[in-house]
Amino acid sequence: MIVENSRLLTLLSEEQKADIGSLEKQFAHHLEYTIGKSKYTIKNEDIYKALGHTIRDFLIDRMNVTNERYRAEDPKQIYYFSLEFLMGRTLLNALINLGLYEVVKQMIDGFGFQIEEVLEFEMDAGLGNGGLGRLAACFLDSMATLNIPGFGYGIRYDYGIFNQIIANGSQVELPDHWDADGVPYEVIRGDISHSVGFYGYTETKISGKGKLEHYWIPGETVLASAHDCPIPGFNTSTVNYLRLWAAKSSEEFNLDYFNHGDYMKAVQDKSISENISKVLYPNDTTEQGKILRLKQQYFMVCASLQDILLHHRQTHASLEYLGEKVAIQLNDTHPSIGIAELMRVLLDVEDWEWDKAWALTTKIFSYTNHTVLPEALESWKVSLFEKLLPRHLEIIYEINHRFLNFARSTKKLSEAEISEVSIIQEGDEKRIRMANLAVIGSHKVNGVAALHSDLIIKTIFKSFHKIYPEKFNNKTNGITPRRWLIQSNPGLTSLIAKRIGSGFATDLYKLRDLEKFIDDADFRNDWARVKQQNKEILAKLIKSETGITIDPHSLIDVQIKRFHEYKRQLLNVLRVIALFRRIKENPDRHVTPRTVIFGGKAAPGYYMAKLIIKLISNVANIVNRDPDVRDRLKVVFLPNYRVSLAERIIPGTNLSEQISTAGTEASGTSNMKFMLNGALTIGTLDGANVEMLEEVGEENIYIFGLKTPEVFELKNRGYNPNEYLEKNEELKRVMYMIRENYFSPNEHGIFTPIYDSLVFNDNYLLFADFDAYDQMQNIVANDYLNQDLWNRKAIYNVARSGKFSTDRTIREYAEDIWKVPILPTLAPKTQYSFDEK
Numbered sequence: 001m002i003v004e005n006s007r008l009l010t011l012l013s014e015e016q017k018a019d020i021g022s023l024e025k026q027f028a029h030h031l032e033y034t035i036g037k038s039k040y041t042i043k044n045e046d047i048y049k050a051l052g053h054t055i056r057d058f059l060i061d062r063m064n065v066t067n068e069r070y071r072a073e074d075p076k077q078i079y080y081f082s083l084e085f086l087m088g089r090t091l092l093n094a095l096i097n098l099g100l101y102e103v104v105k106q107m108i109d110g111f112g113f114q115i116e117e118v119l120e121f122e123m124d125a126g127l128g129n130g131g132l133g134r135l136a137a138c139f140l141d142s143m144a145t146l147n148i149p150g151f152g153y154g155i156r157y158d159y160g161i162f163n164q165i166i167a168n169g170s171q172v173e174l175p176d177h178w179d180a181d182g183v184p185y186e187v188i189r190g191d192i193s194h195s196v197g198f199y200g201y202t203e204t205k206i207s208g209k210g211k212l213e214h215y216w217i218p219g220e221t222v223l224a225s226a227h228d229c230p231i232p233g234f235n236t237s238t239v240n241y242l243r244l245w246a247a248k249s250s251e252e253f254n255l256d257y258f259n260h261g262d263y264m265k266a267v268q269d270k271s272i273s274e275n276i277s278k279v280l281y282p283n284d285t286t287e288q289g290k291i292l293r294l295k296q297q298y299f300m301v302c303a304s305l306q307d308i309l310l311h312h313r314q315t316h317a318s319l320e321y322l323g324e325k326v327a328i329q330l331n332d333t334h335p336s337i338g339i340a341e342l343m344r345v346l347l348d349v350e351d352w353e354w355d356k357a358w359a360l361t362t363k364i365f366s367y368t369n370h371t372v373l374p375e376a377l378e379s380w381k382v383s384l385f386e387k388l389l390p391r392h393l394e395i396i397y398e399i400n401h402r403f404l405n406f407a408r409s410t411k412k413l414s415e416a417e418i419s420e421v422s423i424i425q426e427g428d429e430k431r432i433r434m435a436n437l438a439v440i441g442s443h444k445v446n447g448v449a450a451l452h453s454d455l456i457i458k459t460i461f462k463s464f465h466k467i468y469p470e471k472f473n474n475k476t477n478g479i480t481p482r483r484w485l486i487q488s489n490p491g492l493t494s495l496i497a498k499r500i501g502s503g504f505a506t507d508l509y510k511l512r513d514l515e516k517f518i519d520d521a522d523f524r525n526d527w528a529r530v531k532q533q534n535k536e537i538l539a540k541l542i543k544s545e546t547g548i549t550i551d552p553h554s555l556i557d558v559q560i561k562r563f564h565e566y567k568r569q570l571l572n573v574l575r576v577i578a579l580f581r582r583i584k585e586n587p588d589r590h591v592t593p594r595t596v597i598f599g600g601k602a603a604p605g606y607y608m609a610k611l612i613i614k615l616i617s618n619v620a621n622i623v624n625r626d627p628d629v630r631d632r633l634k635v636v637f638l639p640n641y642r643v644s645l646a647e648r649i650i651p652g653t654n655l656s657e658q659i660s661t662a663g664t665e666a667s668g669t670s671n672m673k674f675m676l677n678g679a680l681t682i683g684t685l686d687g688a689n690v691e692m693l694e695e696v697g698e699e700n701i702y703i704f705g706l707k708t709p710e711v712f713e714l715k716n717r718g719y720n721p722n723e724y725l726e727k728n729e730e731l732k733r734v735m736y737m738i739r740e741n742y743f744s745p746n747e748h749g750i751f752t753p754i755y756d757s758l759v760f761n762d763n764y765l766l767f768a769d770f771d772a773y774d775q776m777q778n779i780v781a782n783d784y785l786n787q788d789l790w791n792r793k794a795i796y797n798v799a800r801s802g803k804f805s806t807d808r809t810i811r812e813y814a815e816d817i818w819k820v821p822i823l824p825t826l827a828p829k830t831q832y833s834f835d836e837k
């Protein structure tokens, strides 16, 4: 053994000493035998790996106990199907949820290392694009914390979302080999795998009973092999898991070549079939229609359903009561092929009658819609679909045929509306609309914020809503306060806990108790001190990541999210340029010092989004070097936005930019993260901003711009951006600077496409909202000068952020959609300590 003892054994209770004693022994064991280190060669990275293995042991113990309990009690199981899980880092979160943070910190200390440094070695698991994948991760945390038997199913991509670097101001994508050094907390289930078929053909035959039976004979088979990430709840002994499938070539697939002696071909094909789980599609809200993507979707769904049915049969004689024991939530349409797959299994394998199979399928599935943008709605060419999944196509045709009969029988739809609700989109190239399949095959369909849920029944699902009004419902998104407050903002966490206790960790509405301290000057001072500390930390991060020096007392103004035209990072830049111009015109005027920070990735094929990143970089270069500006304005682009970076930016933010065109952002969740960390919001009445306004009142949030009905009206009337440009001299000058290469002195013309897209189209109404945005920013700048006023508003925002916990969201899914009770908390011995770190 490397370690004889350490000082921490004298600091803890008898009961804890026993725990720690074994923790320390295990840790030393892993350091020596798993990592293979001797006393003299230990580095930070070794400590990280040994710690990972130690925590893994702990997690596995509790996961086994949890599984035993589920087996004995046989509760309904919830399966969250998602092609994306944006988990970020796991270790610190696990330490906090397990209540081991303090003891592990002391243990690492005892070894002469710093826990913060050690944890920096963990790579983010970036197996998602943005909000949709992060929502799935927050849901897992809340399900475990609420003791719901809730499990994630997804794909274990070898490469997650690309790493972004900025070269000469432009985004460059690098592969994200996140598991290169191993994933210490992961549990590889070598014994759990399922085979997944593709291609081939279908056959029918008449059975002995005279019934017509269908078969699918796949032409290719791939194995899905299970990799589990344990998911510990906070202050409970429940540990659920996220099961991710990795593609492995199957024996039967290669045997033929081996038999014919073509060894090289066999090995080649092996790696081709393993391509299925090679890489996450880096598209956010645009749909590409590539065959590999459909393969990924079916691969995930087919393996997961086999797994679920196998598990059910271990303790139940038949599938008769599957609907009472299983619920599956579809995170967007990406896994919606599961509806056809479950039908196939019930019809072709289990020999069920159609009506019975359909009743069970629709009882099990429910679907969450994440967007109203038409370019994001998935559809597959029938020709492509037919080759890959011929039997599923037959089943989809039959589902559609029966559904259209029903739809016509209601007499509520015109023939035009009937063709709208059909799963098949007719035309030169027939297509399968996955959203239609998802709506028809689910018993519940939800949007992700009140506005969004209202909008989908008036737009994309209007005709469905006429025939299925009771299917549609709202489930406003949330965030887990464990990661997005307790883990990421220890200073604010202990300040809050000192005043109102620690109950907010699992009942975020308790933050309301902070309201009574708003008039307490000592509390406001402490609040200001904590925020300032977080701003200094952020300033250091910006310095080390970009070399830019910012004023940590300036108004820290942040827009971090995927780059997309609808999110309107460009509106923010236009206003930055306007502010810059004002300073240049009148160099001595007073302006509130401001640091405008951007972060986010653009889809590699999204030309305009990438050009906007380039514009921001160039504006930053010019503004930050201009001697007239001095310290009054700084512009920063922080590269490689990801979960672990968000955790460091958000606590140090004063102003959160949530400025999408009204009616385009389904919910947003970064808006909630900022609110919970005491930033004020400047935003449109879009997504969950509407509900944030409801919670805090208009004096505590900076709402501006066109509302959703006004956006529709303006577009219907025929929007002409030039009308707005002509009325605003300043905006004209800003646009002139962009056109005349003020920000591209050595790259003439590069920003012409941005100029043209605004002047000739302006699809997202930037010009229409510019004036209102600018005026609201002036109010923000003025309010910030009154720090006391600002801090009161910030405290009030945190006090009113309780609604935006995913604990609330998950309770609503459990009650309205999944129909599962929430069991009382099973408190473990060790709990998280809220004392100052």
Ligand SMILES: *Cc1c(COP(=O)(O)O)cnc(C)c1O
Residues within 6 Å of the ligand: 129, 130, 131, 132, 134, 560, 561, 562, 641, 642, 643, 646, 667, 668, 669, 670, 671, 673
């Ligand atoms: C929360 C989060 C998002 C979602 O941000 P929105 O502003 O709601 O689009 C995207 N990416 C990461 C890394 C996040 O943590």
